[in-house]
Amino acid sequence: MSTISESVVTITGGTGSFGSTMAKHLLGLGASQVNILSRDEAKQDEMRRAFNDDRVRFFIGDVRDKGSVLPAMQGVDYVFHAAALKQVPSCEFFPGQAVLTNIQGSDNVIQAASESGVRSLVCLSTDKAVYPVNAMGMSKALMEKTAQAYARNYADSRMTVSVTRYGNVMYSRGSVIPVFVKQIQDKKPLTLTEPQMTRFLMSLADSVDLVEHAFSNAKAGDLFVKKAPAATVEVLARAVASLLGVDDPEIRVIGSRHGEKMHETLLSREEIAKASDEGDYFRVPLDARSLQYELYFDEGRTEIGRNEDYTSENTLRLTVEDTKTLLLELPEVRSLLERTV
Numbered sequence: 001m002s003t004i005s006e007s008v009v010t011i012t013g014g015t016g017s018f019g020s021t022m023a024k025h026l027l028g029l030g031a032s033q034v035n036i037l038s039r040d041e042a043k044q045d046e047m048r049r050a051f052n053d054d055r056v057r058f059f060i061g062d063v064r065d066k067g068s069v070l071p072a073m074q075g076v077d078y079v080f081h082a083a084a085l086k087q088v089p090s091c092e093f094f095p096g097q098a099v100l101t102n103i104q105g106s107d108n109v110i111q112a113a114s115e116s117g118v119r120s121l122v123c124l125s126t127d128k129a130v131y132p133v134n135a136m137g138m139s140k141a142l143m144e145k146t147a148q149a150y151a152r153n154y155a156d157s158r159m160t161v162s163v164t165r166y167g168n169v170m171y172s173r174g175s176v177i178p179v180f181v182k183q184i185q186d187k188k189p190l191t192l193t194e195p196q197m198t199r200f201l202m203s204l205a206d207s208v209d210l211v212e213h214a215f216s217n218a219k220a221g222d223l224f225v226k227k228a229p230a231a232t233v234e235v236l237a238r239a240v241a242s243l244l245g246v247d248d249p250e251i252r253v254i255g256s257r258h259g260e261k262m263h264e265t266l267l268s269r270e271e272i273a274k275a276s277d278e279g280d281y282f283r284v285p286l287d288a289r290s291l292q293y294e295l296y297f298d299e300g301r302t303e304i305g306r307n308e309d310y311t312s313e314n315t316l317r318l319t320v321e322d323t324k325t326l327l328l329e330l331p332e333v334r335s336l337l338e339r340t341v
Ligand SMILES: O=c1ccn([C@@H]2O[C@H](COP(=O)(O)OP(=O)(O)O[C@H]3O[C@H](CO)[C@@H](O)[C@H](O)[C@H]3O)[C@@H](O)[C@H]2O)c(=O)[nH]1
Pocket: 086, 087, 088, 126, 127, 128, 166, 167, 168, 169, 174, 175, 176, 177, 179, 191, 192, 193, 194, 197, 198, 199, 233, 256, 257, 260
């Protein structure tokens, strides 16, 4: 990402763990300024103190309000759009809020960036956007479509818009790994929704790599996925327990939650049919046919997917030992073990 050197970058939703990791990374690459756009002044204050670096600038704004996004786009070269409602239950209960932030808000960010002369914008999506069954995934799927529609409708734009899709980020706030850690520390049973449920496992560093890959390689409307292994919830729980010295943890099966899938999908078979394999990544190019409807209705493409979807069920599946090795790569797990030993 050598182009980052001397450039100005905005991260929307920048006070989250992705935002602060990305901001550190960008400063390391020589960005001259990193703008953090978010709603939460307390989190911004915390981040300001932690960074203590005047190359990091803070903007209070809400992606739902384009006027509040524009100041964070002035003189900006690149944008990483991470602002979103990401929790499955809250979007399930308040889907209209997911529409406003994830769909309308993303469109505002794209339009504001485009009007301000931004050169490249990467939108962060999730595996839950593929064959979505919950409101969070549905709204993210429409965010992807909004980004692709910009690429198609503004083919002469100087701004390249692309999308990255990734699975569960291990140890992210509110996710299952810290829940399991706390249950073990409190000597409580591990609560498993469905022991055989699978999830793709990625680290925060993997998600930064993916966004960086998209940023460096994207053509307008491209969608990128990083290949990732997966584990069942039971394997994950046993791996966490074993790292904390409990080899036969007590397990309580509680049943799945609202809007949950048994397995997640990172690429549908139709996308795989169009995708190129770039080693650790898949790239799905934009279907850039123009808005001549007859091309859709009379002359469809012949390359219909014949493969399987790329899912957390058929990707590389980790054993307890493999999962422990992966967990040990996480800084949070290493510092937890240092504190426990
Ligand atoms: O006490 C618990 C809690 C969760 N799970 C299971 O653990 C897996 C992972 O759960 P969790 O970490 O909550 O992740 P997801 O529900 O898969 O969704 C997460 O991952 C998404 C990215 O795909 C984010 O956008 C969401 O905010 C985040 O909750 C799932 O199979 C859950 O059913 C349990 O077995 N026991």
